[in-house]
Amino acid sequence: MISGLVQILLWQGLGELVSHFLLPIIPGPVLGLIFLLIFLLVRGQVNASLSLVSDAFSQHLGVLFIPAAVGVVLFLPQLRAHAWSVMAALLVSVVSTIAVTALVLRFTAKRDAHDS
Amino acid sequence: MTPDGLKIAEIWVYLSGSPLFALILTLTAYQVGHLCYQKTDKYPLANPVAIAVLLVAICLYVVDMPYQTYFEGAQFVHFLLGTATVSLAVPIYRGISSLRSRLIPLLVALLCGGVVSIVSAVGVATLLGADAAIIGAFYPKSVTAPIAMGIAERLGVSPTLTAVFAIVTGILGAMLGSTILNLLGMKQWWQRGFAMGTAAHGIGTSRAFAVHPEAGTYASLAMGLHGILGALLIPLLKNYL
Numbered sequence: 238m239i240s241g242l243v244q245i246l247l248w249q250g251l252g253e254l255v256s257h258f259l260l261p262i263i264p265g266p267v268l269g270l271i272f273l274l275i276f277l278l279v280r281g282q283v284n285a286s287l288s289l290v291s292d293a294f295s296q297h298l299g300v301l302f303i304p305a306a307v308g309v310v311l312f313l314p315q316l317r318a319h320a321w322s323v324m325a326a327l328l329v330s331v332v333s334t335i336a337v338t339a340l341v342l343r344f345t346a347k348r349d350a351h352d353s
Numbered sequence: 354m355t356p357d358g359l360k361i362a363e364i365w366v367y368l369s370g371s372p373l374f375a376l377i378l379t380l381t382a383y384q385v386g387h388l389c390y391q392k393t394d395k396y397p398l399a400n401p402v403a404i405a406v407l408l409v410a411i412c413l414y415v416v417d418m419p420y421q422t423y424f425e426g427a428q429f430v431h432f433l434l435g436t437a438t439v440s441l442a443v444p445i446y447r448g449i450s451s452l453r454s455r456l457i458p459l460l461v462a463l464l465c466g467g468v469v470s471i472v473s474a475v476g477v478a479t480l481l482g483a484d485a486a487i488i489g490a491f492y493p494k495s496v497t498a499p500i501a502m503g504i505a506e507r508l509g510v511s512p513t514l515t516a517v518f519a520i521v522t523g524i525l526g527a528m529l530g531s532t533i534l535n536l537l538g539m540k541q542w543w544q545r546g547f548a549m550g551t552a553a554h555g556i557g558t559s560r561a562f563a564v565h566p567e568a569g570t571y572a573s574l575a576m577g578l579h580g581i582l583g584a585l586l587i588p589l590l591k592n593y594l
Binding site for chain 2: 248253274278291294297300304306312319326328331335336337338
């Protein structure tokens with residue numbers, strides 16, 4: 238458990254350093270994620286301690302963004318003024334994203350089946 | 354004030370000054386939300402985070418605590434977001450290593466879906482006259498919340514609005530996903546799952562796992578890849594739009 242956490246923190250630290258000095262446009266944790274992913278792809282396996290920590294995080298990822306999301310109280314007047322446009326935008330966006338992704342997959346998969 | 358009232362006030366001053374209050378509030382609210390989610394058989398509207406945010410907001414209002422004071426205490430939870438983001442590499446790695454043969458069509462579909470999610474949200478909001486702060490927060494909203502908030506910071510838009518939009522997007526996707534996919538006549542579980550994960554990140558993935566394990570695996574891969582691609586491409590896209 239501890240060794241998994243140490244590994245993740247080290248990759249996060251490396252990501253933050255690279256983000257700070259070389260690639261300021263990409264958030265440090267995302268760079269850390271990419272480094273760890275490359276490391277795992279090269280090694281070809283996940284050690285038990287790392288997968289334990291990662292499973293714990295992904296099971297309750299939601300709890301971690303509560304503090305920031307509660308900040309919505311500061312935006313309530315703004316959101317109330319634009320409530321309809323926000324809801325319409327989110328609704329149209331989610332429906333079209335699901336539809337387009339699904340249709341593109343079906344199209345490319347069909348072409349694959351024809352090729353082989 | 355009576356001596357008793359004074360004592361309670363003293364305790365309150367002590368508690369509200371330490372991170373303990375914010376931490377207890379955050380975790381208890383999440384616990385309640387999680388319980389509701391389990392009890393309603395994972396119904397998307399009973400989203401644990403949405404319930405927790407509502408409960409915390411009501412509590413802060415009742416005890417008249419400014420958000421800044423709450424966040425000072427809760428930042429210990431907030432800090433772990435970065436660490437959790439890094440740990441997402443593990444599920445993405447598992448997904449990639451088992452689904453390698455289909456990776457190219459999946460990436461193509463993901464790119465199309467990601468672009469559509471941004472263009473449609475930004476387009477509709479602009480048409481209906483939403484203000485710039487809100488429109489800016491729409492860009493990363495289909496990406497999983499921890500990464501979306503990181504992207505929002507780099508774009509100079511509010512991570513809070515982004516997180517809230519991401520949660521609402523996830524809930525809408527989880528509620529409407531099956532209906533849309535049925536209307537389109539989608540029959541393959543892997544295609545259905547991947548579409549859910551692309552559009553509705555973690556909340557859609559949780560829904561996909563509840564419907565079918567194959568759909569869930571593909572949804573979580575879609576969520577992870579969308580996170581990586583989003584962090585790389587959304588800042589570029591925003592500069593050109």
